Amino acid sequence: MSFTMEESTSLTMDYSSYKTELSKRRRAVVTRELTKIAYSAPTSLVSLAEGMPNEKTFPFTEISVKLYDGSSFTLEESELGKALQYIPTQGYPPLLQTLREFQRRVHAPPLWESRDIVIVAGAQDGLSKTLESIIGIGDPILVHDPFYPGVEVVVTPHQAEFISIPQDDFGIIPEIMEEILRERLISGKKMPKIMYVNATGANPTGVIIPFERRKEIYRLACEYDFLILDDDPYCFLSYNDEIPPSFLSIDTEGRVIRVDSFSKVISSGMRIGFITAPAPLLASIELHLQSSHLHAPSLSQVILYKLFKIWGFDGLMSHMKRIKHFYKERRDVIVTLARKHLNGLADFAVPSSGFFLWIKVRDIKDTWQMLMQRGINEGVIMAPGASFTKDPTAPCNAIRASFSKASYEEMDLAMERLASLIRAELTENNLYLQNLNS
Secondary structure, three states: OOOOOOOOOOOOOOOHHHOOHHHHHOOOOHHHHHHHHHHHOOOOOOOOOOOOOOHHHOOOOEEEEEOOOOOEEEEEHHHHHHHOOOOOOOOOHHHHHHHHHHHHHHHOOOOHHHEEEEEEOOHHHHHHHHHHHHOOOOOEEEEEEOOOHHHHHHHHHHOOEEEEEEEEOOEEOHHHHHHHHHHHHHHOOOOOOEEEEOOEOOOOOOOEOOHHHHHHHHHHHHHHOOEEEEEOOOOOOEOOOOOOOOOHHHOOOOOEEEEEEOOOOOOOOOOOEEEEEEHHHHHHHHHHHHOOOOOOOHHHHHHHHHHHHHHHHHHHHHHHHHHHHHHHHHHHHHHHHHHHHHOOOEEEOOOOEOOEEEEEEOOOOOOHHHHHHHHHHOOOOOEEHHHHOOOOOOOOOEEEEEOOOOOHHHHHHHHHHHHHHHHHHHHHHHHHHHHHHO
């Protein structure tokens, strides 16, 4: 298909070729469908269909929540009952509607009436359900190199082929991506049905893909007929002045599956994320949810809805701005400490978003053993770079250091210990080479 910015009145794509045979064989669970009907039906409807426990048996009578701005709310009686009860698989209806309005306001997706949302138990759940509905045995998947290992653990059991696209300081390089796709097409190799991407705050590099590159990537998706799975948990943690428009905002053909998460901006333990996608793709994901955990945590969904209701859109954006400044300050501190301790030993770029500093160690081919054995013994834990590549067994000189949670004193100590580790590794390597040459 050719790329065009002209909009039709609805999405015209046929999504059957993107679904695995397993996904196509899934069928709706009647009891889950009846729950959906019961929630949307008029109050005059009497239902004896669902196997729901009686709320009177729940030991909880009241749950009170106080927010950092001094506001508070209490769940009791019928509202508490809903928070502790089974709900439709797609999500708590009032929260679903709130999120639909949120997406329209933030991203203004073209052809919104052809899309919808499903609430999932965090972004990882969303990635898992999405990829397992699309990636079949031996299917190729486009990823940027390096990339989030939560994707690898999902699709490796399906023997997926990773087509890794190099990154520079601005993320995926579209020219190289186009060359790789063209060569595959000419050689008759199986073409990818989907690309996974962290467009803002790529894990582990912290890169933000500029808007012009996003448009080029989307053009390639249209030309080579693949979907874009945009995993965007750091959307509101851009340390630059502006957040580039999302893939969803330019999706005129219905190729974008967007995964949002509240783990980084509200609470990780609430386990709430949501997927925005064309309705036919979303239906497959919902059927998968019906067969696993039925729905994302209902208590978390009701609490999140109440938070939206109290703060409103502007209040939520103020919260996002507050935590952006919080993490930006921490980013600046770890960069200063890394320059202090790793000068002459390693290189890194200042991350534009996210939680991580991506460090490349000089003169050491692989950091795995240094970190996973000696590092733990010496009192410092960081993630070896190999775990973010398509082949975790291959040598990699990179390290991912998180600056989100540790205190400034702990960051300082960690960088000091990392420098000692690198020096010890270099000394050991030099002694080994001297012994070989003697």
